[in-house]
Amino acid sequence: MLYLLNFLKIIISQKKMKILKFFLLIVMLLTYTSTIAQDYSAPLNFRMLLSGTFGELRGNHFHAGIDIKTEGVEGQKVYSIADGYISRIKVSTWGYGKVLYITHPETGHTSVYAHLQSFSAKIDSIVKKKHYQKESFEINFYPNANTIQIKKGEVIALSGNSGGSGGAHLHFEIRDTKTEHPINPLQFGFNIADNIPPNLSKLKIYAFDTTLIDGYNKSKIINIKKTNNKYAIDENPKINGSFGLGISTYDKSNDSYNKNGVYSIKLCVDTNICYKFTVDELDFSTSRFINAHIDYAEKKESKNKYHRCYKLPNNKLTNYSSLINDGIINIQDTLTHLISLEVTDIYGNISELDFNIKSTNNPFLNRCPLPKDTINTPFAINKVNIFKDNELNLHMEANSLYEPIMFHYETTDSIEGVFGKVHHVHFDNTPVHKKYVLSIKAIVPDSIKRKTYIATTDIKGNFWYLGGIWKDSIIRTKTRQFGNFCIIADTTNPEVKGVNIYPGKKFNTQTSIKLTIKDINSGIKSYRGEIDGKWILMDYDYKRNLLRYDIDEKLTKGKHTFTLKVTDNVNNEKVYTADFTY
Numbered sequence: 001m002l003y004l005l006n007f008l009k010i011i012i013s014q015k016k017m018k019i020l021k022f023f024l025l026i027v028m029l030l031t032y033t034s035t036i037a038q039d040y041s042a043p044l045n046f047r048m049l050l051s052g053t054f055g056e057l058r059g060n061h062f063h064a065g066i067d068i069k070t071e072g073v074e075g076q077k078v079y080s081i082a083d084g085y086i087s088r089i090k091v092s093t094w095g096y097g098k099v100l101y102i103t104h105p106e107t108g109h110t111s112v113y114a115h116l117q118s119f120s121a122k123i124d125s126i127v128k129k130k131h132y133q134k135e136s137f138e139i140n141f142y143p144n145a146n147t148i149q150i151k152k153g154e155v156i157a158l159s160g161n162s163g164g165s166g167g168a169h170l171h172f173e174i175r176d177t178k179t180e181h182p183i184n185p186l187q188f189g190f191n192i193a194d195n196i197p198p199n200l201s202k203l204k205i206y207a208f209d210t211t212l213i214d215g216y217n218k219s220k221i222i223n224i225k226k227t228n229n230k231y232a233i234d235e236n237p238k239i240n241g242s243f244g245l246g247i248s249t250y251d252k253s254n255d256s257y258n259k260n261g262v263y264s265i266k267l268c269v270d271t272n273i274c275y276k277f278t279v280d281e282l283d284f285s286t287s288r289f290i291n292a293h294i295d296y297a298e299k300k301e302s303k304n305k306y307h308r309c310y311k312l313p314n315n316k317l318t319n320y321s322s323l324i325n326d327g328i329i330n331i332q333d334t335l336t337h338l339i340s341l342e343v344t345d346i347y348g349n350i351s352e353l354d355f356n357i358k359s360t361n362n363p364f365l366n367r368c369p370l371p372k373d374t375i376n377t378p379f380a381i382n383k384v385n386i387f388k389d390n391e392l393n394l395h396m397e398a399n400s401l402y403e404p405i406m407f408h409y410e411t412t413d414s415i416e417g418v419f420g421k422v423h424h425v426h427f428d429n430t431p432v433h434k435k436y437v438l439s440i441k442a443i444v445p446d447s448i449k450r451k452t453y454i455a456t457t458d459i460k461g462n463f464w465y466l467g468g469i470w471k472d473s474i475i476r477t478k479t480r481q482f483g484n485f486c487i488i489a490d491t492t493n494p495e496v497k498g499v500n501i502y503p504g505k506k507f508n509t510q511t512s513i514k515l516t517i518k519d520i521n522s523g524i525k526s527y528r529g530e531i532d533g534k535w536i537l538m539d540y541d542y543k544r545n546l547l548r549y550d551i552d553e554k555l556t557k558g559k560h561t562f563t564l565k566v567t568d569n570v571n572n573e574k575v576y577t578a579d580f581t582y
């Protein structure tokens with residue numbers, strides 16, 4: 001009987017086990033299916049090393065994706081991370097260069113693959129048709145869901161260095177399909193080895209109107225030191241009045257020398273959070289507010305990028321949370337307070353800087369005198385700002401600045417090659433969010449007017465084309481920068497040189513026609529290559545000044561005429577012609 005009982009017990013427990021196992025299986029299945037929706041495969045088939053992270057600080061924008069190294073070379077196979085369809089294709093000389101967008105209806109995401117060298121054959125045949133339809137290298141179109149369907153793991157392209165890319169790599173993004181907001185792709189894994197916490201290099205304490213930092217009404221930079229794996233600063237600042245903090249920091253991942261961006265920055269005063277910045281998601285419509293997030297003047301002057309740990313009045317970024325007084329610290333007592341800054345990467349590696357500050361109560365000692373200048377005009381942030389002088393007018397929309405400024409204007413005498421004076425319009429280390437209208441008056445002979453334009457200059461003889469339209473004696477343009485402006489002329493035609501083509505050339509084994517094009521003053525506006533009077537697709541690589549036509553089935557054997565017309569920004573033209581045999 002006892003034996004039977006024991007036997008039954010075993011059967012029951014086995015049954016229990018089975019039920020337990022069954023439950024476990026269900027739980028596992030549920031978790032699996034909930035993650036499978038975002039179970040993306042890698043866009044490359046070798047170890048992923050990053051040369052850029054999401055939210056990294058770039059020129060006028062936050063980096064909207066990750067930059068994946070391609071073993072130093074172009075031409076690596078690029079794979080779709082999931083099933084979907086090609087929803088956008090763009091080819092441009094600038095920006096993303098050749099780029100594919102794949103919409104994944106099952107997950108609600110769109111993946112983006114940029115700076116490509118070439119598209120897969122099935123995509124390329126459709127792209128090529130578009131180029132020839134539009135007779136343009138620059139194209140941008142949105143195929144519908146049925147046109148180019150893509151399977152997970154399908155080769156869609158070869159990696160490259162096209163557009164505004166400074167070396168072979170794959171720029172990869174994941175966006176929310178509906179909002180088009182880029183999301184941090186590293187949320188989805190992709191198996192990147194990273195156990196290195198962020199590096200903290202410099203701290204900046206910002207003094208406001210009446211703030212004293214160690215006795216001076218002046219912002220202060222302090223080097224952050226690392227000893228025994230702990231970050232610290234040498235001396236504790238004495239502060240009177242409200243102040244802000246800024247930090248210069250970067251993050252590295254394993255086996256990669258690149259200094260990438262960090263994921264979050266948190267500021268606490270006496271353990272109370274008063275500022276947090278996180279890059280989980282971005283919005284292209286607010287990305288330019290990076291110039292309010294960083295210390296723009298420091299970037300211009302010292303090339304150091306500081307994250308401001310406080311929000312400027314007109315900064316509309318939504319990456320901040322837990323803000324108290326916009327992150328601006330105002331200590332009223334004379335006690336010692338603990339400030340702590342915590343910086344993390346997306347893999348949860350943390351670096352922390354703790355220091356004490358002591359508030360003093362002896363204000364206005366050693367206050368720096370304000371610079372005396374009578375032509376300073378106050379510019380507000382929330383209204384239209386207008387400045388008028390004899391030879392220069394400026395009209396700026398409301399909300400073009402992040403904080404109020406004392407607008408400064410002066411002129412200096414003409415320099416070589418310049419019509420009229422050089423206009424110093426405020427300072428180039430002050431960021432401008434929206435384009436403003438800049439009008440300059442000058443006496444320029446009518447015969448040369450149409451070859452002149454407004455340029456920015458560093459006064460060392462370097463000029464950058466801005467453009468401009470004349471009306472009587474006033475030329476007008478729009479710009480998003482302060483700095484030095486002047487009027488110059490470009491009367492030189494663009495330069496065209498055949499690399500492997502010349503009159504009488506015989507093409508036997510070569511598979512492309514190559515030329516270099518250049519314009520030293522106003523820059524190249526357009527080009528048009530033709531064979532026997534018909535437009536041909538020429539790939540323009542501005543970094544190498546190179547134009548290339550890949551010989552295809554359209555070119556028949558025999559004698560042909562190649563023509564290339566290059567136009568610069570003030571319509572100077574160069575036409576190059578060569579008869580050749582193929």
Ligand SMILES: [Zn+2]
Nearest residue numbers: 052066067171
């Ligand atoms: Zn990138």
